[in-house]
Amino acid sequence: MRISLIGAGNLATRLGIALKAAGHDFVQVYSRTEASAQTLAKMLGAEAVVQADKLHSDASLYICALKDDALPEILKRVDVGNGILVHTAGSLSLDILKPFAAKTGVFYPLQTFSKEREVDFKTVPVFVESSDKIVSYILKQLAVDLGSEVYEITSEQRLKLHLSAIFACNFVNYLYSVSSDLLVENNLPFEVLKPLILETAAKVQTQPPADVQTGPAVRFDRKVMDRHLAQLEKHPAWKTLYKELSVGIYQRSKSTQK
Amino acid sequence: MRISLIGAGNLATRLGIALKAAGHDFVQVYSRTEASAQTLAKMLGAEAVVQADKLHSDASLYICALKDDALPEILKRVDVGNGILVHTAGSLSLDILKPFAAKTGVFYPLQTFSKEREVDFKTVPVFVESSDKIVSYILKQLAVDLGSEVYEITSEQRLKLHLSAIFACNFVNYLYSVSSDLLVENNLPFEVLKPLILETAAKVQTQPPADVQTGPAVRFDRKVMDRHLAQLEKHPAWKTLYKELSVGIYQRSKSTQK
Numbered sequence: 006m007r008i009s010l011i012g013a014g015n016l017a018t019r020l021g022i023a024l025k026a027a028g029h030d031f032v033q034v035y036s037r038t039e040a041s042a043q044t045l046a047k048m049l050g051a052e053a054v055v056q057a058d059k060l061h062s063d064a065s066l067y068i069c070a071l072k073d074d075a076l077p078e079i080l081k082r083v084d085v086g087n088g089i090l091v092h093t094a095g096s097l098s099l100d101i102l103k104p105f106a107a108k109t110g111v112f113y114p115l116q117t118f119s120k121e122r123e124v125d126f127k128t129v130p131v132f133v134e135s136s137d138k139i140v141s142y143i144l145k146q147l148a149v150d151l152g153s154e155v156y157e158i159t160s161e162q163r164l165k166l167h168l169s170a171i172f173a174c175n176f177v178n179y180l181y182s183v184s185s186d187l188l189v190e191n192n193l194p195f196e197v198l199k200p201l202i203l204e205t206a207a208k209v210q211t212q213p214p215a216d217v218q219t220g221p222a223v224r225f226d227r228k229v230m231d232r233h234l235a236q237l238e239k240h241p242a243w244k245t246l247y248k249e250l251s252v253g254i255y256q257r258s259k260s261t262q263k
Numbered sequence: 264m265r266i267s268l269i270g271a272g273n274l275a276t277r278l279g280i281a282l283k284a285a286g287h288d289f290v291q292v293y294s295r296t297e298a299s300a301q302t303l304a305k306m307l308g309a310e311a312v313v314q315a316d317k318l319h320s321d322a323s324l325y326i327c328a329l330k331d332d333a334l335p336e337i338l339k340r341v342d343v344g345n346g347i348l349v350h351t352a353g354s355l356s357l358d359i360l361k362p363f364a365a366k367t368g369v370f371y372p373l374q375t376f377s378k379e380r381e382v383d384f385k386t387v388p389v390f391v392e393s394s395d396k397i398v399s400y401i402l403k404q405l406a407v408d409l410g411s412e413v414y415e416i417t418s419e420q421r422l423k424l425h426l427s428a429i430f431a432c433n434f435v436n437y438l439y440s441v442s443s444d445l446l447v448e449n450n451l452p453f454e455v456l457k458p459l460i461l462e463t464a465a466k467v468q469t470q471p472p473a474d475v476q477t478g479p480a481v482r483f484d485r486k487v488m489d490r491h492l493a494q495l496e497k498h499p500a501w502k503t504l505y506k507e508l509s510v511g512i513y514q515r516s517k518s519t520q521k
Contacts, residue, residue, distance in 0.1 A: 175478030220433030
């Protein structure tokens with residue numbers, strides 16, 4: 006495929022590199038940030054552009070990996086010709102692309118991406134949605150080229166999938182940062198929690214999370230919980246979170262034991 | 264060391280196996296559940312007892328790994344003679360052992376343990392506290408035997424450490440279970456989130472969690488967040504959590520950018 010990338014952020018970077026390695030050609034890379042466009046274009050052997058209307062209309066596939074709110078504004082200025090236009094967002098419907106192209110699709114790789122961290126796409130499930138069977142075939146083939154598991158789901162399912170990923174990734178990372186802040190306050194290095202964090206993630210690879218839930222909230226052990234809450238006087242928001250998460254754990258555990 | 268174990272749960276099991284492998288001898292294993300006492304005692308080549316007052320008073324070390332609230336009740340019935348009495352709890356002070364022995368200590372390995380999952384103690388930091396220098400020396404040596412990093416901390420520090428572990432492990436696991444429940448509701452397998460969960464945990468092994476925070480809450484992207492909240496109508500408690508965690512992420516991101 007002759008591909009143009011619209012966006013040069015974390016996802017665009019990792020996906021671009023992986024598709025290039027799988028033998029695809031890149032024509033152009035757009036980013037409004039010149040340095041980002043240049044860096045990624047160079048890696049992909051493509052031309053960098055900083056104005057969306059400088060994208061040629063002869064690519065066969067346009068992959069748009071922009072921030073959700075920037076997407077309509079930028080696409081307005083892009084002529085994709087007869088090409089397929091695809092976005093990579095978890096929470097945007099396929100329909101949002103309708104005004105900009107006849108053949109549209111979604112290619113949503115479910116992973117957290119950083120420009121600097123290598124990702125093995127063989128472990129990344131990809132969720133596709135398409136305006137028609139040809140687009141569907143092409144997007145599934147792209148996923149196969151990457152070695153990814155591929156699933157066909159609707160926009161509504163993808164939104165719910167994205168929501169569960171928010172809980173399992175973004176919210177989890179926030180709890181890591183709370184635990185790190187608590188340690189720093191206490192002159193202990195975050196280092197000491199790292200094995201626990203890895204093992205907690207490793208456990209649910211083989212067992213359902215509700216089955217391996219531990220901690221004082223499972224038994225709603227008030228003595229321990231009160232001792233913890235007393236440590237959070239300076240942090241009312243964390244205190245509230247502590248209470249609500251504990252109630253959630255207790256109720257979930259009761260329903261599992263039933 | 265000639266050790267008796269008071270308790271035969273997850274921590275007692277993994278710690279007993281690891282200390283046995285490091286060359287220590289076990290005299291007796293107490294659990295009020297006969298099957299648990301038998302199983303662990305057999306693995307450790309020790310005698311199983313189901314009544315606490317049947318524990319001999321000639322062991323050199325008594326490791327008490329009971330549920331916090333069971334501890335005083337059981338220890339009342341144990342005569343440790345001249346032995347050292349140690350507990351393994353994150354949120355109990357050293358003082359709680361004073362009525363039961365002259366030489367006391369805490370040996371707190373920071374990890375989530377399951378009876379069935381092997382644990383490499385070389386990756387488990389151990390936090391010790393002691394009534395005197397001799398106990399301190401002995402407990403540090405035990406940790407060294409296991410290949411663990413060992414830290415000397417106070418009861419107050421340990422309580423705060425335990426609190427941060429609750430956030431990084433118990434609460435994180437609960438978020439995994441919420442994400443799993445959301446997927447199941449949506450006829451998608453939890454399978455698809457597993458690589459994301461592992462990568463999220465892997466990222467903070469090399470970078471501070473606040474530096475790798477992603478998601479719509481970082482920019483407080485109301486459009487995306489409202490779409491998610493609309494999916495949670497059936498789950499008012501998760502909706503509240505979603506809002507509070509998002510506010511937390513937004514405020515933490517602002518403070519990091521300062």
